[in-house]
Amino acid sequence: MINLTAKQICAVVNGELFASSSFQDFTVSEIITDSRTFFGGSNAAFFALTGPVFNGHNYIAQLRKKGVQVFIVSNKNFIEDKACYILVKNTGFALQQLAAYNRNRFLQPVIGITGSNGKTIIKEWLYDLLSTELKIVRSPKSYNSQVGVPLSALLIDNQYDLALLEAGISEPGEMQKLAPIVQPDIGILTNIGDAHQENFTSMEEKLNEKLKLFTGTKKLVFRSDRSYSKIIAEFCSQKNIDPINWSLENDSAPIQFKSKVKSTDTEIEARINDKHYSFTIPFTDDSALENACHCFATLIALDKNPSDFLVQFSSLQPVAMRLEIKQGINNCLLINDYYNSDLNSLSIALSVLKQQAAKSHLFKHVILSDIQQTGIETAKLYAKVNQLLQEWGINKLTGIGKDLYQHQHIFQLESEFYADRNAFEKHFLRSNYSSSAILLKGARQFELEKISALLQQKAHQTVLEINLNALVHNLNTFRKLLQPETKIMVMVKAFSYGSGDVEIAQLLQHQNVDYLAVAVADEGVQLRNAGITTPIVVMNPEQDSFQNIIDFSLEPNIYSFQLLQQFVKAVKEFGLNNFPIHIKIDTGMNRLGLKTEEDIAKVIAILKKNKHLKIQSVFSHLAGSDEPELDDFTKEQFNRFTDLSGLIENAFEYKIDKHILNSAGIERFPDHQMDMVRLGIGLYGISQTGLALQQISTLKTTVSQVKTVDTGETVGYNRKGKVRQHSRVAVVPMGYADGINRRLGNGLGSAFVNGQEARMIGNVCMDMLMLDVTNLEVNPGDSVEIFGPNISISRVAQLLETIPYEILTGISQRVKRVYLQE
Numbered sequence: 001m002i003n004l005t006a007k008q009i010c011a012v013v014n015g016e017l018f019a020s021s022s023f024q025d026f027t028v029s030e031i032i033t034d035s036r037t038f039f040g041g042s043n044a045a046f047f048a049l050t051g052p053v054f055n056g057h058n059y060i061a062q063l064r065k066k067g068v069q070v071f072i073v074s075n076k077n078f079i080e081d082k083a084c085y086i087l088v089k090n091t092g093f094a095l096q097q098l099a100a101y102n103r104n105r106f107l108q109p110v111i112g113i114t115g116s117n118g119k120t121i122i123k124e125w126l127y128d129l130l131s132t133e134l135k136i137v138r139s140p141k142s143y144n145s146q147v148g149v150p151l152s153a154l155l156i157d158n159q160y161d162l163a164l165l166e167a168g169i170s171e172p173g174e175m176q177k178l179a180p181i182v183q184p185d186i187g188i189l190t191n192i193g194d195a196h197q198e199n200f201t202s203m204e205e206k207l208n209e210k211l212k213l214f215t216g217t218k219k220l221v222f223r224s225d226r227s228y229s230k231i232i233a234e235f236c237s238q239k240n241i242d243p244i245n246w247s248l249e250n251d252s253a254p255i256q257f258k259s260k261v262k263s264t265d266t267e268i269e270a271r272i273n274d275k276h277y278s279f280t281i282p283f284t285d286d287s288a289l290e291n292a293c294h295c296f297a298t299l300i301a302l303d304k305n306p307s308d309f310l311v312q313f314s315s316l317q318p319v320a321m322r323l324e325i326k327q328g329i330n331n332c333l334l335i336n337d338y339y340n341s342d343l344n345s346l347s348i349a350l351s352v353l354k355q356q357a358a359k360s361h362l363f364k365h366v367i368l369s370d371i372q373q374t375g376i377e378t379a380k381l382y383a384k385v386n387q388l389l390q391e392w393g394i395n396k397l398t399g400i401g402k403d404l405y406q407h408q409h410i411f412q413l414e415s416e417f418y419a420d421r422n423a424f425e426k427h428f429l430r431s432n433y434s435s436s437a438i439l440l441k442g443a444r445q446f447e448l449e450k451i452s453a454l455l456q457q458k459a460h461q462t463v464l465e466i467n468l469n470a471l472v473h474n475l476n477t478f479r480k481l482l483q484p485e486t487k488i489m490v491m492v493k494a495f496s497y498g499s500g501d502v503e504i505a506q507l508l509q510h511q512n513v514d515y516l517a518v519a520v521a522d523e524g525v526q527l528r529n530a531g532i533t534t535p536i537v538v539m540n541p542e543q544d545s546f547q548n549i550i551d552f553s554l555e556p557n558i559y560s561f562q563l564l565q566q567f568v569k570a571v572k573e574f575g576l577n578n579f580p581i582h583i584k585i586d587t588g589m590n591r592l593g594l595k596t597e598e599d600i601a602k603v604i605a606i607l608k609k610n611k612h613l614k615i616q617s618v619f620s621h622l623a624g625s626d627e628p629e630l631d632d633f634t635k636e637q638f639n640r641f642t643d644l645s646g647l648i649e650n651a652f653e654y655k656i657d658k659h660i661l662n663s664a665g666i667e668r669f670p671d672h673q674m675d676m677v678r679l680g681i682g683l684y685g686i687s688q689t690g691l692a693l694q695q696i697s698t699l700k701t702t703v704s705q706v707k708t709v710d711t712g713e714t715v716g717y718n719r720k721g722k723v724r725q726h727s728r729v730a731v732v733p734m735g736y737a738d739g740i741n742r743r744l745g746n747g748l749g750s751a752f753v754n755g756q757e758a759r760m761i762g763n764v765c766m767d768m769l770m771l772d773v774t775n776l777e778v779n780p781g782d783s784v785e786i787f788g789p790n791i792s793i794s795r796v797a798q799l800l801e802t803i804p805y806e807i808l809t810g811i812s813q814r815v816k817r818v819y820l821q822e
Contacts, residue, residue, distance in 0.1 A: 002102055002154050003029055006070045008083050009045060012101045013072065013094035014662045015086035018079050018433050021085070025084075028070055031154050032093070033147060035059040038066060038347070045070035047095045048078070049147065052480055054090070077187055092146065095178075097332045099150030100180045106156050110163040111298065112182040112217070114175075114210045115190025116293045119144060119166040121319045122188060125295050126164055129312050130302075132723055140345050146169035147175060151180045167213055171199035175212040179209040186243075186301045187214040188294055189222040189232065199692075204231065211235050218242060219301045221294060225249040244301045246293055255300065257293050263779060265314075270296055270306065276689065279310040283318075284777070285755055292316070317444050325356060325503070325819040328455045330434035333362060337441045339447040343370060345386060348421060350392040350440050352821065355506060357437035358531050364394045365433075365450060369442025371399030382407045389413060400424055400446055421447055462701040462734045464811055465788070468821040470694035475511055478666055487657065487676035489515035490683060493523060493539065498722070502530040503819050508532045516678065521545035524554040535616075537582055546570040550579070555616060559584040559592035561602045571612045578614040583648060587620040587634065587640040587660075600644055617647045617657035617676060626664035626688045629819050634665075638672055664688040686794065686804045698788030699811065703753070703780050706773065716762025720746050723761075729773040730758065732784050735767040739811035741800050745769065748799055752785040755776050 002009075005025045010017045019489065030044040033056065038044065040776045042465040046068050048056035057078045060071055064083055071078075072086045072094055077777040079085045105109070111126070111708070113119045120142045127138050137160040140151035156163045167178045192207050200206040207228050214220050217239070222232050224245035236243040241777045247253035260267045261284050270277040281292045293312060299306050324336040333356055337349045350366070357364045366389065371381060382404065389397060390413065397415040399408060407699070409415040418424040431456060440448045440455075479488070490504040490513045492505050505516055505527050517537045518524045524536045525548050538549060543557035543566050549556055558581050583603065586593030594600050608615060622640045624630030638660065645658050658674035663682030666673065667689045686696040709729050715721030732751065736742050740749075745764040750757045751771055758778070785808070787793050797804045 002031060002098070003027055003157070003515045006045065006086070009070070009072070010086045010097060012088065013088055013097045014092045014376065015072065015088045015094065015807060017084070017086055019084040023084050026069075031095070031098070031151065032063075032068070033151065035063050038063065038068070040785060044068050045072060046208065047072045047091050048819060049091050050074065051082045051096070052484075053706070062807045095147065095150045096177055096181055097649045099153040102156065103153045103181055103183055103635055105158070106160075106163065107158055108161055108163065109185045109302075110156075110165060110183060110244075111186045111188065112184025113164070113166040113188040113190065114144075114168065114213050115188075116193035118190040118287060118294070119168065121288075122190060122292050122294050122298075123166050123321045125291065125316050126298060128316060129295060129299070129309050132312075136160060136162045136164060138164040138592070139166050140342060142166070142168075146174060149178045149181050151578075163345070167208060172209055175209050177787075178820065179213050180217060182213060184214065184217050185219075186298065187215070187217040187220040187270060188298060189220065189292060191226065191290070192228055192266070203228065207231060216242065219244050221246075221297045221301055221814070223247065223293070224253050224288065232612070237418070244297050246297045248289075248293070255293075255297050259289055261777070263777060266292075268292065268296075268313075272300065277286070277306050277310060279313040281313050281316055283316075294564065296646065325821070326452075326540075327350075327641050327816060328433070328436075328438060329430055331729065332433055332435065332455060333357075333360075333437045334455055335439045336446060336449070336452050337439065338369075338452075339527075343381075346371070346385070346441055347388060349439055350388065350394070353394075353437055353439040354392050357511070358528065360435075360437075365396045365398070365436045365438045365444075366394050367398040367440045367448065368404065369446035369448060370398075370403040372443060377600070378403055379407060379410065382410045385641070386411045386413075398424070398742055400442065400448075405541055415634055421450065422761045424451065429519040441488060459480065462738055463700075463816045463818045465698040465700065465820055466699075467694070467696045467698075468503075468819055470685065470696040471504070471507065472511060474685055474693045474696065475508075475513070475679070477691060478663070478679055478682055481666055481670055482677065487514035487659075487671050489517050489659065489676055491517045491678060491680035493517060493519035493529075501815070502532075503529065505532050505534070506530070517678065521548045521552075525546075525552050528552040528554075534765055535580075540578060541567075542571075550574055550576070555582060557582050557584050557592075558603070559586075560593065561594075561599060561606075564603055564606060567608065568610060568612060572610075576613050576742065579612060580616040581617040582616055585618060585620045585641060585644045587637040587644070589621045589623045594621065597644065597647065600647050604648060608651065614654070615648065615652065615656050617659060617660045618648050619635045619676075619678075620645075622660060622662055622665050625668060636667075667691055678740075681805055681808075684804075695789065695792060697793065697808065699786040700788065701732055701734045701784050701786070701814070702777060703782045703784060704733050704768075705776055707731070714762070716745070717765065718763060721762025721770065725774070727772060728776070728778070729761060730773045730778050730782075730784075732769050732771060733767065734784075734786065735765045735769055737766045737812060740764050740769060740813050741810070743800055744796075750789040750791065752788070754782055757791070 005027055009024050021750050028043060028045045028486055032038045032044050033049050040177050046063050055515045057073060057075050060078055070084045072088060072089055072091055074091045076087060113123055123138055127136055137156045143152045151169050152165050165182050167182055169175050211270055219242045220236055221244045225247040233243060245253055246255035250259050256271045258269045265280050266284055266289055273467045281288060295386055299309055311638045328334040335353055353364055382417050393575045397411055397413055399417040400421055402419055405419045440452055442448045443509045473794040515535050515537055517539055518539050523536050524538055535555060536554045539599055551673045556567060582592040622637055641660050649656050659674055659676035659678060661673055661677040663680050666677050707729055709727045711721045711723060711725055713723050715729055727746055734740055742764045745760050745762060747759050749760045756776055757774060758773050761770050761772040787796050793804045793807050797807050
């Protein structure tokens with residue numbers, strides 16, 4: 001904890017103090033940057049961070065009501081007499097200054113981890129290996145950004161024996177800001193991959209940027225059989241750093257590893273000089289092997305005896321770095337976050353719980369394990385937890401662990417307590433859980449995933465995972481292409497392009513988009529019933545839907561004179577004035593819309609005669625913005641839209657927004673963003689120009705059965721899958737009823753299983769498909785990816801000679817959507 005007074009913080013960040021004469025300085029013990037995860041109290045200081053799409057200064061008034069008295073600001077206009085303000089030039093830099101100051105007060109070793117992949121997993125595995133004998137503070141979740149690193153460093157103090165901090169970068173110049181904050185005694189460089197490569201001219205430039213973290217490091221752990229390892233070795237020599245390098249290929253490396261992959265685990269042998277060590281990890285993939293080798297080498301860097309930790313390697317667990325949101329039994333919703341447990345991450349998880357519970361008015365239930373290694377006296381810790389639960393309006397607590405059991409008298413809400421997970425399971429009754437949003441939050445050692453298994457709805461094993469963080473990344477990537485004043489309408493029609501309607505809309509509302517757009521009124525009604533208050537445009541309104549449009553405050557797209565007459569009549573009957581509408585102009589798509597000047601003149605005439613409607617926007621749709629060969633036609637559409645929309649704009653005294661750009665248009669024609677843009681497929685990870693978007697969807701299932709098929713036999717309907725050699729075939733519970741196109745069968749399509757692709761064999765069935773897994777290590781229960789990080793949606797679309805839209809929207813709603821969120 002930071003434990004500095006407001007005046008001391010002001011001195012550290014070179015700020016200017018503004019406080020009323022009645023302000024009494026006090027010790028700040030908590031730093032916050034996100035108003036949504038602060039639950040109240042008077043010992044906190046808020047850094048009002050700013051960025052391209054957010055401004056923390058706007059939340060000062062809200063935080064003052066929660067008890068915050070100290071604010072670090074960069075805008076003098078927000079300074080008032082009723083609190084203490086520290087004025088700085090840049091609040092982000094001030095946060096980093098304060099974190100660097102706190103790091104310099106820490107006397108114990110710090111391990112700094114960077115690289116393209118594996119940072120968080122290595123950090124968590126080191127914590128699991130070492131926490132039985134050391135008191136460790138570590139970065140929460142994957143807090144490795146320009147804000148996450150300083151927030152992590154502000155958690156450390158001298159009650160800990162060791163700090164584990166990870167640092168990530170996405171562009172040049174970032175690591176030199178993080179290095180003074182981390183200042184690692186021991187460094188770990190995981191690997192250098194393609195992540196964020198678009199911001200660097202070469203892989204070597206990115207490597208040199210990451211190495212800046214280790215300038216003052218005493219020891220550096222890295223793999224020496226990479227193509228770039230020579231550069232790392234030279235860096236160590238120049239900086240007088242002791243290289244702790246290891247290899248899976250080079251027998252002359254200081255630490256040499258050999259591995260043998262079995263069906264469910266990997267046996268590893270380590271050799272250091274003449275000493276040999278054998279251990280097993282419960283994983284079979286290459287990345288897990290590399291991460292485990294880094295952990296072993298780090299034990300050597302810490303001067304630990306590896307023999308003391310060999311058994312613990314076999315108990316390492318997968319690291320779930322995001323919240324999982326799944327359907328549970330009896331109309332319950334499960335939010336799984338058994339990744340780690342501390343006050344900060346608990347507050348974040350509770351904000352998600354409240355958001356998810358609100359959409360269906362669900363009972364809010366928290367299943368919580370003991371919170372360990374916080375440095376707070378136990379009674380005070382659980383008093384804070386009790387306060388936190390009450391602040392977020394939690395209805396019930398289930399506590400699991402000896403500490404919670406012993407301190408149950410502290411909690412002032414409906415609660416039950418068990419000394420351990422086994423005691424909970426003995427008393428578990430399915431009938432006690434219904435219509436609830438349930439957060440499972442705790443340290444991994446409590447195995448809350450077993451409780452999740454009891455509560456999870458057991459149904460179709462096929463799921464579509466939606467990475468909400470990737471969706472936010474894509475939204476912000478497009479926002480960076482826009483002027484600050486340009487509004488954004490996001491298309492959530494067709495079940496949000498197959499990704500799920502309510503969950504996506506809630507996230508977009510949280511991200512303050514200006515409009516949501518649906519195809520039909522029923523979609524809008526569903527969003528309103530789920531608590532969505534963002535303006536919603538109905539793109540294809542029908543006369544039968546007018547009642548719902550009016551009752552649920554939806555805004556229709558008026559695309560014809562006839563539709564306008566019908567809607568005017570409906571609004572008149574309700575006695576409404578200035579009801580918002582949007583006018584669609586057809587500039588060449590020849591779909592819906594007003595096409596001629598005469599059409600528009602008739603619409604203007606009727607609108608000027610009555611006060612019942614008000615035009616919010618006028619828009620058109622580009623027919624070929626994603627195809628360069630159609631650019632001349634696209635420019636004609638721009639000109640046509642300017643002329644026709646101008647007729648409407650000039651006919652009314654009030655402001656009318658104009659918009660014509662879709663996702664491809666935003667990328668390729670930013671000069672035509674006008675007042676608003678419409679973001680669709682780009683939000684879901686599809687770019688027309690190579691924009692650095694992230695794929696948000698992973699369609700996955702599990703292997704049901706593996707069988708041997710002899711030469712000459714066939715697989716599937718109509719005997720289309722002919723086997724020409726002794727083969728192994730995996731049966732997967734996913735078929736065309738789930739949205740798998742039948743044309744992918746018979747070798748055209750493939751799936752990703754255990755690190756390799758397997759071709760589909762035979763016809764795709766209604767509920768199943770088959771994979772040729774000959775020579776692959778595949779067993780029942782193994783995970784199968786149809787598309788995701790290893791097989792892109794664009795690639796599947798190309799195979800089928802279609803577009804990604806069809807692939808996404810074609811996934812059946814019987815496929816469970818699972819939402820992942822950091």
